[in-house]
Amino acid sequence: MYLQIVLLILLITAILAVAVIVGKYMAAVYKHERSPLDFLKQVEHFIFRVGGIDPQQEMTWKQYAVSLLVINGIWWILSFALLLLQGSLPLNPAGNPSMEWSLALNSSISFLTSTNLQHYSGESGATYLTQIAVFTFLQFVSAATSLAAGVAIVRGLARKASNSLGNFYSDLVLSVTRVLLPLCLLAGILLMFCGVPMNFNKPQSITTLQGDKVTVATGPVAAMLPIKEFGSNGGGFFGANDAHPFENPNVASFIIHVFMVLLLPAAFIFFLGYYINQKKFSRMIILIMCVGVVLLTIPIISQEIAGNPLQSKMGISVLSGNTEGKEVRFGSLLSSFYAGINVAIPAGTLVSMHDSYMPLSGISMLLGMQIDAFFGGVGTGWINMLVFVIIAIFMGSLMIGRTPEVFGKKITMRQIQLAMGIYIAQPLICLGLTGITIFAYNNLNAAGAAPAWFSNNSSHNFTTVLYEFTSSFAGNGSGFEGLADNNVFWNLTTAVAMMAGRFIPVLGALAIAGIMLRQRPTPYSAGTLQTDSASFGVMLFFVMVVLQVLSLFPALVLGPINEYLTQLS
Amino acid sequence: MKSNIIKSIRITLVLTVILCVIYPVAISLAGKLSKGRGDGETIVVNGKVVGYANIGQSFTQPKYFWGRPSAVAYNAAGSAGSNKGPSNPDYLKDVASRIDTLLKYHQYLKRSDIPAEMVTASGSGLDPDISPAAAQIQIKRIADNRGLTVAQVTDLVAKHTEAPLLGLLGPAKVNVLKLNVALDELKK
Numbered sequence A: 001m002y003l004q005i006v007l008l009i010l011l012i013t014a015i016l017a018v019a020v021i022v023g024k025y026m027a028a029v030y031k032h033e034r035s036p037l038d039f040l041k042q043v044e045h046f047i048f049r050v051g052g053i054d055p056q057q058e059m060t061w062k063q064y065a066v067s068l069l070v071i072n073g074i075w076w077i078l079s080f081a082l083l084l085l086q087g088s089l090p091l092n093p094a095g096n097p098s099m100e101w102s103l104a105l106n107s108s109i110s111f112l113t114s115t116n117l118q119h120y121s122g123e124s125g126a127t128y129l130t131q132i133a134v135f136t137f138l139q140f141v142s143a144a145t146s147l148a149a150g151v152a153i154v155r156g157l158a159r160k161a162s163n164s165l166g167n168f169y170s171d172l173v174l175s176v177t178r179v180l181l182p183l184c185l186l187a188g189i190l191l192m193f194c195g196v197p198m199n200f201n202k203p204q205s206i207t208t209l210q211g212d213k214v215t216v217a218t219g220p221v222a223a224m225l226p227i228k229e230f231g232s233n234g235g236g237f238f239g240a241n242d243a244h245p246f247e248n249p250n251v252a253s254f255i256i257h258v259f260m261v262l263l264l265p266a267a268f269i270f271f272l273g274y275y276i277n278q279k280k281f282s283r284m285i286i287l288i289m290c291v292g293v294v295l296l297t298i299p300i301i302s303q304e305i306a307g308n309p310l311q312s313k314m315g316i317s318v319l320s321g322n323t324e325g326k327e328v329r330f331g332s333l334l335s336s337f338y339a340g341i342n343v344a345i346p347a348g349t350l351v352s353m354h355d356s357y358m359p360l361s362g363i364s365m366l367l368g369m370q371i372d373a374f375f376g377g378v379g380t381g382w383i384n385m386l387v388f389v390i391i392a393i394f395m396g397s398l399m400i401g402r403t404p405e406v407f408g409k410k411i412t413m414r415q416i417q418l419a420m421g422i423y424i425a426q427p428l429i430c431l432g433l434t435g436i437t438i439f440a441y442n443n444l445n446a447a448g449a450a451p452a453w454f455s456n457n458s459s460h461n462f463t464t465v466l467y468e469f470t471s472s473f474a475g476n477g478s479g480f481e482g483l484a485d486n487n488v489f490w491n492l493t494t495a496v497a498m499m500a501g502r503f504i505p506v507l508g509a510l511a512i513a514g515i516m517l518r519q520r521p522t523p524y525s526a527g528t529l530q531t532d533s534a535s536f537g538v539m540l541f542f543v544m545v546v547l548q549v550l551s552l553f554p555a556l557v558l559g560p561i562n563e564y565l566t567q568l569s
Numbered sequence B: 001m002k003s004n005i006i007k008s009i010r011i012t013l014v015l016t017v018i019l020c021v022i023y024p025v026a027i028s029l030a031g032k033l034s035k036g037r038g039d040g041e042t043i044v045v046n047g048k049v050v051g052y053a054n055i056g057q058s059f060t061q062p063k064y065f066w067g068r069p070s071a072v073a074y075n076a077a078g079s080a081g082s083n084k085g086p087s088n089p090d091y092l093k094d095v096a097s098r099i100d101t102l103l104k105y106h107q108y109l110k111r112s113d114i115p116a117e118m119v120t121a122s123g124s125g126l127d128p129d130i131s132p133a134a135a136q137i138q139i140k141r142i143a144d145n146r147g148l149t150v151a152q153v154t155d156l157v158a159k160h161t162e163a164p165l166l167g168l169l170g171p172a173k174v175n176v177l178k179l180n181v182a183l184d185e186l187k188k
Helices: A002-030 A038-051 A061-088 A101-112 A128-158 A168-194 A221-230 A251-275 A279-306 A331-344 A359-371 A380-400 A413-446 A458-474 A488-518 A534-568 B002-031 B089-105 B132-136 B139-146 B150-159 B176-185
Strands: A204-207 A213-216 B042-045 B048-052 B173-175
Touching: A002 A168, A002 A251, A002 A279, A002 A331, A038 A168, A038 B002, A061 A101, A061 A128, A061 A168, A061 A488, A061 B002, A101 A128, A101 A488, A128 A168, A128 A221, A128 A251, A128 A380, A128 A488, A128 B002, A168 A221, A168 A251, A168 B002, A204 B048, A221 A251, A221 B002, A251 A279, A251 A331, A251 A380, A279 A331, A279 A359, A279 A380, A279 A534, A331 A359, A359 A413, A359 A458, A359 A534, A380 A413, A380 A488, A380 A534, A413 A458, A413 A488, A413 A534, A458 A488, A458 A534, B042 B176, B048 B176, B132 B150, B132 B173, B139 B150, B150 B176, B173 B176
Parallel strands: none
Antiparallel strands: A204 A213, B042 B048
16 A cells, blocks of 8 residues: 555656656747757648748737637537537447537537536447547647647746737647647557557447347547547546546556646646746746645545445445445555546546545545646646736735735736636636525425436535536536536536636736736846745745635535535434 | 638648547557557457457356446446445445345355445446455355356466556456456366
């Protein structure tokens, strides 16, 4: 057990070491300096020529934001249409139907926003065409959008008295050709050698050993898995996500999955350090993120390996932990380790079903998704972190009576307002929607017309609702899957949360970057708040945790804590 | 704005060709070199495919080792977990009745012999494995049913117990389908 934990820590250390190299490489790519994959220039020139794009053309933050929004709009329209029509389009050997409008709306928004909340089940709700041309495609381009937005915001900090954040299309294309695609090709092939299938066969009918007739779903799985993890997306090919033995056949593939989930969010922070030449700052941020992930994961692991006390009361052996919803090949330790990482990083992939986790594990899960910056998503984790950095600098500077500034750039009232706006949107929307939902449900229940949404009991259902909205807003996309969520109410409300959770932080942070861009940095003086010092690091960590715990605590009492106490009695 | 739309459509077209045609085809071709050629590793008995090594299947007959409970009855075209919360009373009733069923078919067992994973559903509903402890408790039933000695079956289970990765990471496990195929092939 302890040996395994040491191995997992070594695994994370190894991933961080690779992330340093990838981060340095990314800095060269986005600065358009020489880098190892420069032979791809031909391909990129071709893409730019067909697209009618001049990659050297610089954009203001508003032009950057508009380009981002327009292309996202086009992707959304195309995906929505394909999902509505998938039943009558080719590459549908299982004969699955077209999606109902609200499900198509939800699914297209879900993958566009890199959330990957799945109100459909892959085996019966999608076709090979939509798995590839909608879901895998959107996983690539939404991750590239996150990267581009993150890079632009880093440029806002790096450039001096400038007007331009770079070229959105160039950043988008380079993110695909230089970062995502090479990594995905490599990982996809490795996964196939672990036993992940990749074919366009129709579901196979077989007769089992004891003579039952069974249909086994298969498909182009290995193409989707890498980008689902690298891009902090999380939408699985099959309904059971990474718990499905075809998506994650063994411990070797499990290690590849952990690698893929963690690599780019970590590499992005190192990239930032190289890009703005603040390596000490980036190491401090990585340290904060690691501490955060560890503190979130420890309670989950300890809860899950201890087993369900209500089952040990029945007299059986719970040495293997709380095994409901977990697979034997991963066991309770690896499953809960993966759960901790996947609530901190909004890939939100599941090797085990979070709905069946112990009540107190739910606290870590909700906190991790809400903070969304203990690594957080590729590109977007940094956006959330920047918001906390600005708030922490503002508070710290007030304490020592200095003008708040970050990397020599003054933080003005406008930036504070934007940062606070981004921060406050999260509890406002998640708790707001949870409140409305519970209110509506209880009223309908009193009138005897309650919808059959829940498969569990009282306080667990509250956690289910809160989890669904928090996950939607955070772009996480995991869920307490017992919720009957494929109906107009859930499809529309979560779509609102996903859109807000994606575009408020991205546009808000681009606006902040736009303001910083124009500033000429002031030189460091003895009175400047040292943003790379240990004391600032500690302060930043507590700002993150305290802000989130304060806004979430009352809801935690109603949900997981209530369930835990009830279980005790 | 209008030029943005045109650029966006054109760039989407090129990216579609790269990401939806070239990329999946490249992965498929590379995968033809892998075990199972990208179709998943199958288990063949007498020239007939009886299942996939990685996809669990339902075993209910007393002569076979049983796998874990499945929330979807091992429907390999509709994977899912039970998603039951840990304190859900209906769920706990299910667990209790699974314990009773196990005790009924294995009268030699004490309750404390039963490992939790044998009475709880897996995440995918298709878990191909059981733990060595879960195989252990079934050995006597199998031996009695097939007229084998306990030692013979114990031996077979030991042979089919897969160690953790490099002997270090992850739990030990037994693939139920492979074990049952071997059981059928075992001479008395």
